[in-house]
Amino acid sequence: MITKKDLEHIAWLSRLELSEEDREKYTPKLNSVLDYFGELDKVDTEGVEPTYHVLALSNVFRDDEINSPTKSLSQEEALSNAPKKHDGFFKAPRMM
C-alpha cells in the first residue's frame, strides 16, 4: 500500500515537484498499478528459471576500436544543447 508519504519520496527521487492536487490524484493511481502487478504474485513459479533479460540473447560485444560503432562528437556539437556552458564545460547548479 502506497501512502502519500511514499509518493512524496518517489517524487523526490525523480526530482518531480507535485502539487497537493497531484498527490491526491496519484496516490490511488499508483496503488492500482501496484495491485495490477500483484496479480503476478499469484502465479506459481516453482522450478521456473528466472528471466534475467527480456531478449533471449547473450554475449553481444563491440571491438575495442575508436569510433566504433558510434563516432565521437566535437566539443561544439557536444555542448550545442546545453542551456549553460563555460569554457568548454557544461555548467550546472551546485550540488550538495
Added chain:
Amino acid sequence: MYENPDGVKIGLEVHVQLNKLKTKVFCGCTTDYHNDPPNSHVCPVCLGLPGSLPVINKKAVEAAIKVGLALNCKIEEHTQFYRKNYYYPDLPKGFQITQYDFPISSQGYIMIEGEDGELKVRITRAHMEEDPGRLVHEGTIDKSKYTLIDYNRSGMALLEVVSEPDLRSPKEARRYLDKLRNILEYLDVFDGNLEGALRVDANISIMGGQRAEVKNISSHKGAERALLYEIVRQKNVVRRGGVVVQETRHFDEAREITLSMRTKEEAHDYRYFPEPDLVPLKISGWAPAIKETLPELPDARRMRFVEQYGITDDHAKALTSELKLAIFYENVAKKADPKTAAVWICDVLKGELNYRNLTIDSFKKEHMLSVIGLLASKNITEDGAVDIIRTILDKGGTPEEIVREKGLIKVEGDIVETAALEAIKENPQAVADFKAGKEKALNSLVGAVMKKTKGRADARAAREILLGKLG
C-alpha cells in the same frame, strides 16, 4: 599477534580505471583524453543522449576476467548489468550502468604483509561499471556557486574491487592498495600514473561500532591519512560518551580531514533494475584460456628472484614492488653479479630516485652495468659509484665520462700508503688518542687519507693500512 587495540575494521572499495583499453566501455570514444579540452571525447552514448545504445567493449570484459583471476576470484557463469539510479551532475543519464547481484567475479583474496606477518584479505567481488564524468568546482566543494562538468571521463571502464573488512590499520590499508595496484600494473590493464586512475571509498568502524563510509580518496597515501583521521575522530566521539553514527563522509585532501556529507538523500534508494539495453554475459568459459595468458604476478616473481638469483627476500620484495623496476633488475642481473646488482639497485639507486621523485625510467640499465663493472674491476670506490649515480640523475652523462671528469679512478697501493704515512705524521694528537684507546680517533685519520687522495682511496683499505702502521 597484532592486538588491534581499538578494534579497527576497514573494508575498501577501490575503483580502478581500465585505462589501457583504447576505448571506453560502452562506446567508441578514446580513453586518451587526459591532455585534451573538456567534452572533446564524448558521444551520444557517454553523454546519455536519448535513443543512444551502449554496446560492451569485449577487451574490457577480458581485462575484468584477467583481474578477477589474478585476485583469485571465481568468474561467474552468468553476469549482467543494472541501472543504479540517482541524480548527480556527473551522471548524464540519471543512472550509472553497474553490476549488482551478478558481478563478473567474486570470492577472491589478496595476500599482503600485515601488522603481524602475512595477511589474507578477502575480496568480496570485483564488478564492472562505467565511470561518471568529472566535476570541477570553482573554489572548494562547499563554497562553489556552480558545478562545471567534463564528460571525457564518462563511460571509462571501471572495475570496483570490494574487500571484506579484514584490514586492521591504516598501514594495512595502504599495503593492500599498493599490492592491488602492483598486481594491476603487472596485468597491463592499468596505468596508475594517470589522473583519476584509482579512487577509494573506505568503510571503517572501531570497537564494533557503526561504520562510516569515507569517499573521495584519490591515492594510497590519501587513504592512510583519511583513515588515521577517521580513527581519531571516532575514538573522540566514543570518549565523549557519544555514539558513532553510520554515515557518509567526504575526505578533504587539502585539509586532511573527513567531513559529514549528511543530506536528504542519505537514505540511499538506488532502485537497481536490470539494464534493458545490455544483454547478459555468459563468459566463464573464457576463464581457462585467459588464465593461460596471465603474466607472472608479483608474489611469484618475488619467490623466483630469491631462488634464481640468490638475493634476500627483502631485496626481492623491493624489486618486484614495481613492474618496471623488476624488469630493470632482471636485465642487469643477466649480465652482472645478481647479488651486487640487487644491492646497488635496491639500496642505492632506488633511494636516490625516490629522493628526486624520479622513476626507474630516468636511469639506463647500461649505466648500472658500467657502474657495477667499474666496481668489480676495483677501478672506483663505493663512494665513487654513489657519486656517479647521483651525477647521472642530476646532470646526465655516462659513468665513463663522469669517472674521467671527476677523476674518480681509485688510487691504490703506494699512493694510499704514502697518504697514510703523511696523515700519521701530520696528526700526532689523533695518533696519541688512538693509542690511548680512543678507537674513534682512527676515523679522523681515515678522513685525512681520503682528503689527500681526493676521495679516490678505498676507505676500508685506508683503514687497514693505517691499522697496520699504528699496530
